[in-house]
Structure formats: C-alpha cells, structure tokens
Amino acid sequence: MGFKCKCGSTFCRSHRCPEKHECSFNFKEVGRDVIAKANHVIKEDKVERI
8 A cells, every 4th residue: 555645656564654755745845835825915004194
C-alpha cells in the first residue's frame, strides 16, 4: 500500500514524509497563499481634507 504525496508520487511507509524523499512540492508557498486568501485586506477610504 502506497502513500500519495502532494508532489504527485507514491511512496512506501518509510519514505512518505516530504523530508525522506526530497519532495519538490513547496508547502510554505501553498500555506502563504491559503492564509492570504482567507485574510482579506481591510483598507479605509481616504478622508478629504478641507
């Protein structure tokens, strides 16, 4: 029974962790994208000075 990794390959039980098979998938970038999409930028309208 193999384990499917996010890089697209299937690995055995001992090599299923990304550190063990030199995974090419960038987990940090995906995490940043998820956080950026979940947190919208809140910006106030500019106030006109008189």
